Amino acid sequence: MPPNAQGAPWVRTRLRTAPVSAVAFGVLVLVTAFLAAVLPRAVEAYETDGLRKALATASTESTVLELKAPPPGLERPDAARADVVRPEALAAVDSRARALLPAPLRADRAESAYGVRTGKSLEALDASLPRPNGLPPRFTLLAQSGAAGHATVREGRLPTARTPVTVGTRVVEGAVTIETARALRLRAGSTLTLAGFLDGPLTVRITGVLEPRHPQRSYWSAEPVLRTPGLASTSVRPPRYYWEAGVLLAPGAAPALLGGQGEPERYWRFAPATGRLTGADASALVDAVASLEDGPALVRMRGAAGPTARLSTGLEQVVGSHARTRDAITPVVAVAAFGIAAIAVVVLVMSAGVAAARRAAELALLRARGGSLGGIAGRLLAETAVPAVPAAVCGLLLAVLVVDEARPLPAVFGAGAVALLACAALPVRAVVAHRRPRAHQERDDLAEARPGGRRAVAELTLLVLAVGSVVTLRRRGTDGAGDLLVSAAPVLVGLVAALVLVRLYPLPLRWAAGPAGRLRGVVGFLSLARAGRSPAAVATLPLLALLTALTTAAFGGSVLAGVADARDRAALLETGADARIDTTDGKPLPAALARTVREVSGVRQVTAVGFQFASERASDETRSVTVVGVEPETYAELARQMDLGGFPADRLGAGGGVLDAVASPEVAERLGRAPRRIVTDGGAVTVRITAVRPRTPAVPEDDFLLVDAAGLKGSAGPTTLLASGAGLDAKALRAAVRGAGPNLSVTPRGEVRAALSDSPLQAGAERIYVWAVLAGAGYAVLALVLGLLRSAPERAALLARLRTLGLTTRQGRHLLGLEALPLALLAAGGGMAVGWATVRLLAPGVDLDRLALAGASGGTAPQGAALRADLWSLAVPAAGAVLLTGAVAVAQAWWAGRRTPITHLRRGDMR
Known part of the structure; x- marks a missing residue:
């Protein structure tokens, strides 16, 4: 080669040599990165929907933030007192107070309002008004801003204050809603004479009858009596009833309320804007409300509204209930996340193992010719990074497109972790396997493998973690938010069971090989002998993936079955039958x-x-x-x-x-x-x-x-x-x-049952659980296929040799099927046993009430929704694992049978 000539680039050459493997590896990384990125985004998305729906469905009285302040004291001149309650002064305070709301609280300006109201309702003296038990009706007067933008005038006009209103004014204009006018027999032109004023009653001329444009929103519902009158009762026995209603005055008429005994007060109502809130804002919302009610934010509010101002709201109860439901659901969902994460890690490691096994001779030759571990690892890292990094980026972008309105950082961390693992798995595997040059490949089968002390320590550590997580979960439950060890309990139990079964796996094979050798046919003995001499990694990693997938599926199926049972029972307790018809x-x-x-x-x-x-x-x-x-x-x-x-x-x-x-x-x-x-x-x-x-x-x-x-x-x-x-x-x-x-109501049980699962938190958690179980099953299938692919060349060569000795095609298929059967049976049986044991061990510590019955009424909700083992969740995945293993083995035998034996025996290897 001339001095200036250079060899072909390593990465390009290797990728051109095995393009199918590179593409398959890139697809695997893309799917895994997508799942790792979309899971936190999906969780945050349903938490966001849950928070917004909780605020949207809660009563307006419990979500609106109401800042109240008494009017100036009697020691001040009447003119000065009147100036404080005029619309201009109230609007200035409203602007300052709205700017002082701590994040993430923001006010919905369209539904917010301010004004002056009577804290105590005033008795009407008009004899023409209805009196159910002989008691006169009482009215709450509100000089509230923004009536023109929230009501349609059906009769008359909106009230106005044509002349300046003072503390001594005794005639003002007002308006009532259609419902108030109908119940109290009022119309445009009616007058109300209200007691409670020292120098004579206050006369309110009804100038208009209004129809609220959005009666359920904050403007009308924060003070329900303004929209809809109601019957109130006295405290004596037997109770006597009277009407309570509201009258909307012109904003400029507020000074007239200062001259009575109705305990007038200034108020500023801020309807929370929920459109930009996310699930991550729940804790900050509770802290912000606490600060507004009794903290630094209240001090700042008093600087704007006066030293005696106070803020009240029920928003913290609404958000707190949502947060408690979220915190109860999160550990259960985390179980599914841990399960799929463990299986994905195993599959990525197995893909690196297949590549390392395929190139074992090449890497051994490089080491024998003086290649350094750093140089080999660097070349392998570059080789895997070329398909892995773009695939991880594509998975991240796809997750962002699928689920919007979520923070980007958790998704970036998830996709980045997948890319890092995918890039590092093959170099690390190669460095560990070829840390010293060797002349030949040592045996690494189940029959001869002797685990060392390091493996024993690692297994014991894992056992201690599993026992600790199970004990903690049983004693404390899932109430500890953010406790990853508790959420990882099912996965840890599955991992420990897999390691135990791998250690015990060779024993039954050895016991069965002796009797099988005395049979007339050779297929049984050969299959058992081959199963016992398969590489330890080939058996361990697929078994680990299968057991983890089966355990996660069993736990997830049990969770969903327990949730369904609890909701069915709660719906039945609500109706008593399949449908209930009552008179109202x-x-x-x-x-x-x-x-x-x-x-x-x-x-x-x-x-x-x-x-x-x-x-x-x-x-x-x-x-x-x-x-x-x-x-x-x-x-x-x-x-x-x-x-x-x-x-x-x-x-x-x-x-x-x-x-x-x-x-x-x-x-x-x-x-x-x-x-x-x-x-x-x-x-x-x-x-x-x-x-x-x-x-x-x-x-x-x-x-x-x-x-x-x-x-x-x-x-x-x-x-x-x-x-x-x-x-x-x-x-x-x-x-x-x-x-x-x-006056007849119908309550079908099916509709009550559907309402129990209508919460976005519940529906989102169940959806994630189902998809996590399905994804785990897919990864388990892939792990099984990768395990068989790793030993596929060796099996094909063995089958070719045996065919030259007279083995028929049918016997070859039986041989490969029976060779794969012990591992499949071990995984299926172990998976069912471990899944059942996991559910029984963890059932006392898992509370499904919040996940199942967040929408149930307290009286009919059966407390203690039980986690129970679901037969279908145990049996169906296990049977599927056995059938899939047999199908893959038969397909491999069929593919190998298409070629002549000489095709496999002339490959130049030492098998």
């Missing part, structure tokens, strides 16, 4: 409604239920109990079908003037088993408790006393229908009930 006004149901409901498609049985309230005297205390009148035969059958306190129908008999009854435990303890006289709405009856049940379909969440409806006195008829049927058509049922009359 307490009146009896139409007589023909039961027959109409029975004719609806999918309805199998309809049970009518009537309710009365009874009082019984225990000691010196009179207590009430819900008495449920039922038809014994149909109701007892419904209770058995729904598994809600089933009982024989004869427990609700009647004889000798005594009604047999089924009671809840607390009622049974109060009444005892002897006949007891109680007073119901229809009259006195004597009951005798014959059975005690914790729940019943008619009253699943409270104490009850079931009796035969025929024995109840003064019963007006049933008020509830309980319908059962697997294929019940909710839409047809609603149509049938709607035609039977008004």
Whole structure:
């Protein structure tokens, strides 16, 4: 070669030599980097959706931030007091206070408002106003900004303050909503005379009737009485009712409120802007609210609104509830993340192992000819970085495109870690294997491998970590946010089990090889001998990946099964049957409604239920109990079908003037088993408790006393229908009930069940879990294929030699299939056992209530949603692993059989 001539570049030459391997490696890195980048983004995305929905669905009163300040004291002149509450002064404070809101709090200017209100409602003196129990209505007056932008005038005009209003003004203009006008019989031109002023009542002229444009938003809902009047009750017994309503004054009329006894106060309401909030802002939101209520931010607010200003909101409760649900769900989701991460690491290491095994002779020759470890590692690093780094970048960009509105840094770290591992796996593997030059390849099979002390120490360390994580999880549960060791418990258990099985794996093979050698055929003995002499790494890493995947799938399937069971039970406790029809006004149901409901498609049985309230005297205390009148035969059958306190129908008999009854435990303890006289709405009856049940379909969440409806006195008829049927058509049922009359509500169990999983936190966590299990299964399949590919050339050569000795094609297929079968059976059996043991070990420490029942009502939610082993999650993945292993082995035998034996025997290797 001439002096100036240079050899071909190493990286380009190697990539051209094996383009398929380079492309496959790049695809593997791309998929893995995508998963590592998209997982944190998906978690943050559903946490963001959950936070925004929690704020959007919460009541406006609990989310709005209200800054209040009393007006100036009486020691100041009336003119000065009036100037402080005029719109210009309030607007200036509003601008300063809005700028002082700590991040990430931001105010929605369109829905925020400010003004002056009466903290105490004022009594109306007009005799023409409705008085339910003879009590006059009371009105809250609000001189609030922005009425023109939030209401449509349906009658009259908006109120104005044409002349300057002072503290002594006693006539002002006001407006009411359509609902207030309808309930209080007001219209444009009406007047209200309100007491509570020292020098004469205040007259409010109603100039307009308004229709709110967005009645559920903060402007109208922060003060609900402004939008919708309501009946309030007195504190005396029996209660007496009167109307409470609101009147919207012109902003310039605020000084007139200072002259009365309505306890006027200035206020600035800031509706939180949720459009830019993310899941990561939850903790900062709680801290910001705490600072505003009693901290440095409140001091700054008082600098703008006055030294006695105070801020109140329920935002911290809403965000705190969301954060508690998120913190309960995160450790469970982290289990899936750890599982797929462990399997992905194993697969990347295996891909490096396949490449190192394929090039073992080449690297050994380089070392024998004086190649340094640093030089070899550098060339291999450059060779792997060329496809790996662009693939990782593409995976990161794809994750960003798939999931937006998330922080970029966690995704960058995930994709970067994948790229680093992919680039370093092959150089490290080569350096470890060729740290010293060797003349020949040592044996490294299961039969001869003797693990050293370092491996024993590593395995013991892993065992200690696994035991510690399991014990911690069982004792403390998943309440410790950010505890990675607890979330890694299922994966650690799977890893320890894999290492134990690898150590025990050669023993049954040796025991079975002896009897197999005495059989007439050679296929059985050869397959066992080959399985026992396969390289240790070929058996260890696929087994590790399979066991981790099976354990993660078993745990994930058990989580999803437990969640589904808890939601089914909670929905059943909410309705008591497959559908519940109630009257909303307490009146009896139409007589023909039961027959109409029975004719609806999918309805199998309809049970009518009537309710009365009874009082019984225990000691010196009179207590009430819900008495449920039922038809014994149909109701007892419904209770058995729904598994809600089933009982024989004869427990609700009647004889000798005594009604047999089924009671809840607390009622049974109060009444005892002897006949007891109680007073119901229809009259006195004597009951005798014959059975005690914790729940019943008619009253699943409270104490009850079931009796035969025929024995109840003064019963007006049933008020509830309980319908059962697997294929019940909710839409047809609603149509049938709607035609039977008004004031009827229909609650299908399926809709209640769907509402329990409607939370973005729940749905997102379940979706991630499902995809993580599927991705783990895909990686496990790939690990199995890589393990077989590593030994594929050796197997093909062996098959070729045996074919020259008379082995048939069919026997060759059987040989390869049986050789792969022990590892597959070990993985399947071990995976099922480890998955079952993992669920049993970790079940006491895993609380699924938040994941399953975040939307359930406290009364009907069954506490302690149990984590249980799911048979399908254990058996299906294990059976799939066995079938896949056999299929790959058969496919390899078929491919090898297509070539002649001389093709494999002329490859020039030493196999």
